[in-house]
Amino acid sequence: MGSILxxxxxxxxxxxxxxxxxxxxxxxxxxxxxxxxxRKAVPKEVPFYxxxxxxxxxxxxxxxxHWVEAVIHFAARSLVGESMTKPDLYFxxxxxxxxxxxxxxxxxxxxKIVFSSTAAVYGLPEIVPxxxxxxxxxxxxxxxSKLMIEASFQWxxxxxxxxxVALRYFNAAGAALDGSIGEEHLPETHLIPLVLKAALGQRDxxxxxxxxxxxxxxxxxxxxxxxxxxxxxxxxxxxxxxxxIDSGIFNVGTGQGFxxxxxxxxxxxxxxxxxxxxxxxxxxxxxxxxxxxxxxxEKTLGLRTRxxxxxxxxxxxxxxxxxxxxxxx
Ligand code: UFG
Numbered sequence: 001m002g003s004i005l006x007x008x009x010x011x012x013x014x015x016x017x018x019x020x021x022x023x024x025x026x027x028x029x030x031x032x033x034x035x036x037x038x039r040k041a042v043p044k045e046v047p048f049y050x051x052x053x054x055x056x057x058x059x060x061x062x063x064x065x066h067w068v069e070a071v072i073h074f075a076a077r078s079l080v081g082e083s084m085t086k087p088d089l090y091f092x093x094x095x096x097x098x099x100x101x102x103x104x105x106x107x108x109x110x111x112k113i114v115f116s117s118t119a120a121v122y123g124l125p126e127i128v129p130x131x132x133x134x135x136x137x138x139x140x141x142x143x144x145s146k147l148m149i150e151a152s153f154q155w156x157x158x159x160x161x162x163x164x165v166a167l168r169y170f171n172a173a174g175a176a177l178d179g180s181i182g183e184e185h186l187p188e189t190h191l192i193p194l195v196l197k198a199a200l201g202q203r204d205x206x207x208x209x210x211x212x213x214x215x216x217x218x219x220x221x222x223x224x225x226x227x228x229x230x231x232x233x234x235x236x237x238x239x240x241x242x243x244x245i246d247s248g249i250f251n252v253g254t255g256q257g258f259x260x261x262x263x264x265x266x267x268x269x270x271x272x273x274x275x276x277x278x279x280x281x282x283x284x285x286x287x288x289x290x291x292x293x294x295x296x297x298e299k300t301l302g303l304r305t306r307x308x309x310x311x312x313x314x315x316x317x318x319x320x321x322x323x324x325x326x327x328x329x
Contacts, residue, residue: 002027002066002068002070003027003028003068004029004070004071004238005062005071006028007053007071007073007074008076009028009037009074010037010038010039011032011036011075012172012183013116014030014037015041015042016181016227017074017231018046019043019231022043026235029049029062030042030046031053031062032075033052034050036077036185038184038328041181049062052097053098054097054100063108068108069112070110070238071105071114072113072234072238073101073116077089077090077145078118079142079189083140083141090141095145098115099149102162106160106162113163113165114167114238115149115150115164117150118168118169119292120139120143121147122137122143122290123137123139124139125289125290128289129223130251132250140285149166150166150249153247163247164241165240165247165248166248167237167252170225170251170254170292171223171290173225173313174224174307174312175227175316178319179319182324183227191206192224192267192313192317194206195267196314196321199267200321200322202325206277206278207278207279208260208264209286210282210283213289215289217262221258221259221288221289221290222258222291223255223290223292224254224258224263224308225253225305226306226307226308226313229254229305229307232306233297236301236302236303240301248300250297251294251296252303254294255292257290257291258310264277266314270311
């Protein structure tokens with residue numbers, strides 16, 4: 001049996017996907033540079049290669065040693081703010097290196113790939129919930145770095161027969177239900193981990209970035225999907241490529257949105273801690289509302305989210321943060 005190569009398998013979404021793939025009996029091999037990933041997030045039994053997707057020799061070794069037949073490609077930089085100050089880094093790490101990596105895969109005869117894209121490709125959406133065919137107009141280099149790869153895949157398919165699925169993630173959140181793996185970014189910028197760090201007393205308070213948005217309580221609304229449901233979407237995408245569905249783009253979210261204050265209030269309730277809140281100004285580049293239209297992924301890939309209610313998202317994340325106050329260290 002061939003293996004699934006997971007790049008970025010030591011990262012947040014990658015490590016949860018590795019776990020789900022193994023539960024389903026797949027052979028998995030991980031390639032991760034550990035620039036942002038954590039070695040401890042990958043079980044010891046999983047073959048692990050420490051290195052770069054742009055290292056053609058290493059990619060050849062891994063593909064040949066493990067009979068790689070498909071790839072789930074998570075490895076990327078993913079900080080929107082950093083992409084604004086270092087756009088060249090994002091176009092190099094996310095776009096140029098992925099282009100080279102996929103070109104090497106094709107030469108090695110690997111033609112199936114599931115790619116991590118992002119809701120950031122939409123920019124400021126015109127219609128909410130956002131359908132996949134909406135105009136794409138990223139307002140940061142991170143979104144553009146991913147959109148360019150989506151667009152390139154259509155041409156690689158025509159020329160070389162690449163079969164691909166690009167998953168446009170909305171807000172990934174939550175952790176494995178046993179609290180053993182979870183979210184750790186350095187620096188952390190995401191709402192739910194920051195709220196829980198404030199609950200643990202590791203931060204003084206949670207700042208609410210903007211209370212004057214055009215929403216019911218004035219704070220931004222996002223579509224939070226549990227990382228286990230998001231991981232499941234990758235497995236379904238791989239299975240669908242095996243069953244010869246057409247390549248394409250899918251939103252991955254729940255179709256439901258929650259405001260920043262709803263998230264904070266749910267965290268207060270579930271932790272039993274009166275988390276200090278500070279109202280702050282808007283963070284630049286935040287759209288009022290981002291909610292996915294999800295009928296395409298439900299119908300074509302059969303995704304049914306199981307863990308993406310706000311309570312399960314926050315309680316699983318809380319378990320991870322409480323058990324691992326210093327993350328993986
Ligand atoms: N927020 C706060 N306080 C904080 C952190 C965040 O109020 O301390 C707010 C943000 O302003 C935003 C919401 O909480 O309204 C969610 O913010 P996150 O940073 O958790 O997530 P984003 O929606 O900004 O980012 C997500 C993904 C990105 C992706 C982006 C697409 O994490 O990778 O959606 O727009 F690029």
